[in-house]
Amino acid sequence: MIGNSAYISYTGNQVFSGTGLLLYTFLSFGFLMAFRILVKESYRFLSNTASQNSKKRILVFGVSDTSIGLAQSLINDAHSPYRPIAFLSTNEKGHNYKIMNLPILNCCGAIENELEAIKKRYNIQGLLLVGDTLSVPEKNRIVEKTFAAGLEVYNTFMPEKWDKLSDVHLKIAPLQIEDLLERDPIEIDTQLICNDLRGKTILVTGGAGSIGSELAKQVAVFKPKKLIILDNAESALHSIDLYLKKTFPKLKYQCYLADVTQQGRMEGVFAKFRFDVVYHAAAYKHVPMIENHPREGIRINTMGTRILAKLACDYGCQRFVMVSTDKAVNPSNVMGATKRAAEMYVQALQSKPGVTTKFITTRFGNVLGSNGSVIPFFKEQIKNGGPVTVTHKDIIRYFMTIPEACQLVLQAGTMGKGGEIFVFDMGKPVRILDMAERMIKLSGLKPYEDIPIEITGLREGEKLYEELLNDGEQMLSTFHPKIMVSGVVEYEYEYVSQALDHLDILINKVGKKREIIKKLKALVPEFLSQNSVYQDLDLLEKPVEVTILNGNPLPNQKHPKPVAVKTQT
Missing domain, CATH: 3.40.50.720 (NAD(P)-binding Rossmann-like Domain)
Known part of the structure; x- marks a missing residue:
């Protein structure tokens, strides 16, 4: 092999220029990298386009720092099933403005009409509520109008309560019936x-x-x-x-x-x-x-x-x-x-x-x-396609979380x-029929159409x-x-203890159901059966209430059997 500073030769013949080889190396590497980047970005573009088309198009309620930050996180999260399309505001000041190229839409007027129009114009599928920015009555009003417009409702708690900020979409879930119950937050010492x-x-x-x-x-x-x-x-x-x-x-x-x-x-x-x-x-x-x-x-x-x-x-x-x-x-x-x-x-x-x-x-x-x-019961009925069963159209109950x-x-x-x-x-108190209707709506279905509701009558x-x-x-x-x-009304220990002794004998040895209930009614005089086979026992003579003063019955209050006792001092 013979060579000089400009050429490489083999058996006296020139093969490659050193400068040309170096230039060829850089060009080949550049073209190869450009091709790889082009393929990768093309794939990402096509993948994102397909992904964006499959994502749920949602409105983000409010234009606070929290809701804006949440929208930005959803946009940047490739795995998120949600795609923010616009912000929904009840404040007219932000009307016709944009944030992150997302429009701010106003709903100060007849919100159900405006939501209907927004849904058609932007092809919206749902509304995202962020944290506790709304009072429960306001949230209920917004939710009812959102349901009326045929939109789904999602909820997420405030980001400062999250364990970590990654996977923001995992913190978003369909609104639960618990979120719509009108009760003040509880604070304890x-x-x-x-x-x-x-x-x-x-x-x-x-x-x-x-x-x-x-x-x-x-x-x-x-x-x-x-x-x-x-x-x-x-x-x-x-x-x-x-x-x-x-x-x-x-x-x-x-x-x-x-x-x-x-x-x-x-x-x-x-x-x-x-x-x-x-x-x-x-x-x-x-x-x-x-x-x-x-x-x-x-x-x-x-x-x-x-x-x-x-x-x-x-x-x-x-x-x-x-x-x-x-x-x-x-x-x-x-x-x-x-x-x-x-x-x-x-x-x-x-x-x-x-x-x-x-x-x-x-x-x-x-x-x-x-x-x-009732709530897990209703959820299971809705999951199975109904019907949802309510015992009475006017029945109400108080509710609290565990x-x-x-x-x-x-x-x-x-x-x-x-x-x-x-x-x-x-x-x-909450009307159970209203709760059933709302739970069906929260599932993205229509009560009485997609899921029937049946009134079954009060239980025993x-x-x-x-x-x-x-x-x-x-x-x-x-x-x-x-x-x-x-x-409270106080009761004498000996009287209650003896009554329970009698009940204990009845439930463990000789007592029939009606005899047991009769004794229980004697102990608890305010116990009046409703929708029950034991109602006729209330038609019998009720026990007499006797007032005990310093351990002794008041005059002229003789009683032939154990009775309810009030204590006075």
């Missing part, structure tokens, strides 16, 4: 609860149920000395065990598979742990089921409460917080009456000499999303002096509306705006 529970040994009965499991989760946050979760539902108890193990690895807790009506088992648990606080949430709650099985309702709801309450006294428990229900107020069904009998017992026990345990009762209505509640209810239970537990019944402000023991106070009770305010205390 977490420091007071923390001071009250930290370092304590705490028992939660019914700890695998909807309320009990949430109570256990919330109590765990306050770092108790030991937390015992007790329930007789094996699978559900296993689930809460796995949750606590993963979420609170340093928490000292135990899950006990046990029945609250087994006195020997319960005594062993109390003797072992010497609880400071008991949250008693174990109960049977389904009205029609307990109407047909009164023995089991009384056994769990009433006798189970009596066993636990007596053990709490015997083992020096500081506080016993019973979770009750608004169905215990002037009960119209066996379930409500069993809970009212339990309330009466713990109140009577509080007045017994020598009792130092503070017995506190909390009452609230239906909780959203609990096992067997976390909210448990927060108030914890708060009330710190407030009680002993013997009180705390009643929670549940907000405005069911009321049209629930009450907050029994006859003779008065509502008193507390320092917490969402918690009231009921001025």
